[in-house]
Structures are given as C-alpha cells and as structure tokens.
Amino acid sequence: MAELLKVGIADYKTGKAPSKIISYGLGSCIGITLYDKIAKIGGLVHIMLPDSTQARATENPAKFANTGIPLLLKEVLALGAIKSRLVAKLAGGSQMFKFAGASDIMSIGLRNAELAKKTLTECNIKIVGEDLGGTYGRTVEIDLETGLYKIKTINKGEKII
Amino acid sequence: MLNLSAMQLDAIREIGNVGAGNSATALSQLINKKIDMDVPSVSVVPLADVPELVGGPDTMVAGIFLRVYGKAPGSVLFLMPKESAFYLVEHLLGEPKNSDGELDEMDQSALMEIGNILAGAYLNALSYYTKLTLLPSIPAMAVDMAGAILNVVIVQLGQMGDHALVIETQFLSEDDGINGHFFLIPDSGSLQTILNAVGVK
Numbered sequence: 077m078a079e080l081l082k083v084g085i086a087d088y089k090t091g092k093a094p095s096k097i098i099s100y101g102l103g104s105c106i107g108i109t110l111y112d113k114i115a116k117i118g119g120l121v122h123i124m125l126p127d128s129t130q131a132r133a134t135e136n137p138a139k140f141a142n143t144g145i146p147l148l149l150k151e152v153l154a155l156g157a158i159k160s161r162l163v164a165k166l167a168g169g170s171q172m173f174k175f176a177g178a179s180d181i182m183s184i185g186l187r188n189a190e191l192a193k194k195t196l197t198e199c200n201i202k203i204v205g206e207d208l209g210g211t212y213g214r215t216v217e218i219d220l221e222t223g224l225y226k227i228k229t230i231n232k233g234e235k236i237i
Numbered sequence: 238m239l240n241l242s243a244m245q246l247d248a249i250r251e252i253g254n255v256g257a258g259n260s261a262t263a264l265s266q267l268i269n270k271k272i273d274m275d276v277p278s279v280s281v282v283p284l285a286d287v288p289e290l291v292g293g294p295d296t297m298v299a300g301i302f303l304r305v306y307g308k309a310p311g312s313v314l315f316l317m318p319k320e321s322a323f324y325l326v327e328h329l330l331g332e333p334k335n336s337d338g339e340l341d342e343m344d345q346s347a348l349m350e351i352g353n354i355l356a357g358a359y360l361n362a363l364s365y366y367t368k369l370t371l372l373p374s375i376p377a378m379a380v381d382m383a384g385a386i387l388n389v390v391i392v393q394l395g396q397m398g399d400h401a402l403v404i405e406t407q408f409l410s411e412d413d414g415i416n417g418h419f420f421l422i423p424d425s426g427s428l429q430t431i432l433n434a435v436g437v438k
Contacts, residue, residue, distance in 0.1 A: 100382070101382040103386060104388050125392060172385055172389050173379055
C-alpha cells in the first residue's frame, strides 16, 4: 500500500516503497532525508533548531539537527536499511523575515544547515543533494520508490533533487 | 508544560480582548470600514499544531511579524490570506490590484505600516492594562506558506519548550474583505510577568 506519511515540526517518519513522506511549510527548519535505494527504505526528519546542547528543553530529539539525524539513522537501520548504502538530502533553512540588524534568531536557518551537514558528515553519510537558504518556504516530499526529493515553493516553482 | 487556572485563562483572554479591540479600532479607522472581532481564544498548543490554526502549513498567507521588547518580551504576528492583503493595499493606496499579481515593495511597505499600527495599538492597550512598558520592533513581512512564516515564532519558543501559548483574535471586516488572525505569543516567563502585573496568581 502506497502511503503518504506526514511529518510535523520536530517530528520524523520512516518507511518503505511505495510510500512517500511529506512535510509541509518549512521555513528556517530543515527536512533531512536518509535513503537506501537497494532496500528502498528511507526516512525524513523535520528539525527546527541546530544544537540541543544550547537549548533548555531537550526532551524531543527530533527537534535538533545534532540529535534528530542520529535518531533518524537508528530508525531507518532498524527498518532494514544498510548504513553504507544510505545517502542524505537536505532542504529548507531559509530566512523568512529580513530585519535591519538581524538578530541571532533570524539566521537560524543558516545555523540549522551548517550543523545538519556537520552531523551527517560525523555519521559518515554522504550528502547527495541540497536546496538550502533563500527567503521562501518549502514543502518537501521524498518518494521511497525512487529516492527523489521533491521541493515545492509558492513563487519559486518546483524542484527535484 | 504550562498549567493555567480558569481564572488565569480568563485574565489572559481579557488582556487579549483589550489589545485586539484597540487594534480593530485602528484598522477600522484606516480603511473606514466596520471591523468585527471574535472573543480571543487562548490556547496552549503543541508547537507542531500551530500552523493548523491558520488553515494548514502550506496555506498561502501574508504575515507581518514584530518582536515585543520590554518587561514582558514576546512576538506579535498578524496573518491574513493573500486576498485580504490585496484588499488592504487597495483600500490604503486607492488603486485596484490584480490578486494573481505580486505585492510590490510599495504594497509591502504599506502592509508593514498596518502591522506597525495594529501591533502598536495592541501593545498600548496591554501596557496600559499591565503598567508594563512594551515596545514593538520594526515590522518584517513575508508572503509565503503559513508553516514557514510561523516557523520564525515557533523556533523561538522551541528553545524553551514544546508548547506555545497563543492568544489569537480573528478580525473580519463588514464586507468580508478582510479576514485576519492576530497572534500574541509571549516568550517563556513573560506570561507570568503579565499575570503578576494584573494581580492574578
């Protein structure tokens, strides 16, 4: 059965082909996918903050890049994916509002992207596609049949990585 | 997770009511139309559910965002459907807009000014009521997916916890041209400051 699995903010889902996993309306958040194309198993985590060590509320690991990625990795491996075959794609990390003298919080998308990539590298997972930055929102969807990652925007069209 | 008593919820709702009433009056004067507003809803919602309040995370909206500085910092967000944004621009600038088009710089600047006025009116009422000095930042604006815009607010709250206290008021103009949602989202700790200021334990 082809299912459409929905991922909320600070949330993750894993699955097998022919299912798809979607997450709506990412701003500064990042949707990171892991995919094994032989087993056709993958997952998507929607992180909102870079670093759990700098936050006060850390009970939900899917909220942070540095804890969400290892969590997703563990879950796709538990589903039968093979670590050496896993590849990662990332999308999101935009800056929705531009302020004069942008504060720390306004560049959160950038920091999310940096730490997500660093964490993937530390986990020895190859990044094969990314669509990061900008000033617009994205809806992301991975097709677990093909591993293609579709990125929809309102004014910037659609993109597949 | 936040636990509020019935009395505290009432006090917060009343604060939202006073603030939003002031904003609605300001908006009504700006466009010379009657504006109705709902009784504010006060809810503590999981962060992930916040986008659902405005029709789902990929609904297209115009959002005007301000930070609130002072003794009780927080965020103010005014969200409206794209059509309402065009309606407002038309009535303010006096020229018809094609709603398939884009908002140009002039339009966006006009909308930000509206956000400024509405937030100012809201915060004035809140300041008066609580005797706390509250100042709005310069507004910022975006026309995009509701989820992406709400991200900005949610991220700030997310550093503190997994739930957001949302004081929401819906506006509706007499000819249904405008339908907007006004959110006041106190930073963690600010709510206690506000409740203390109005003497509700």
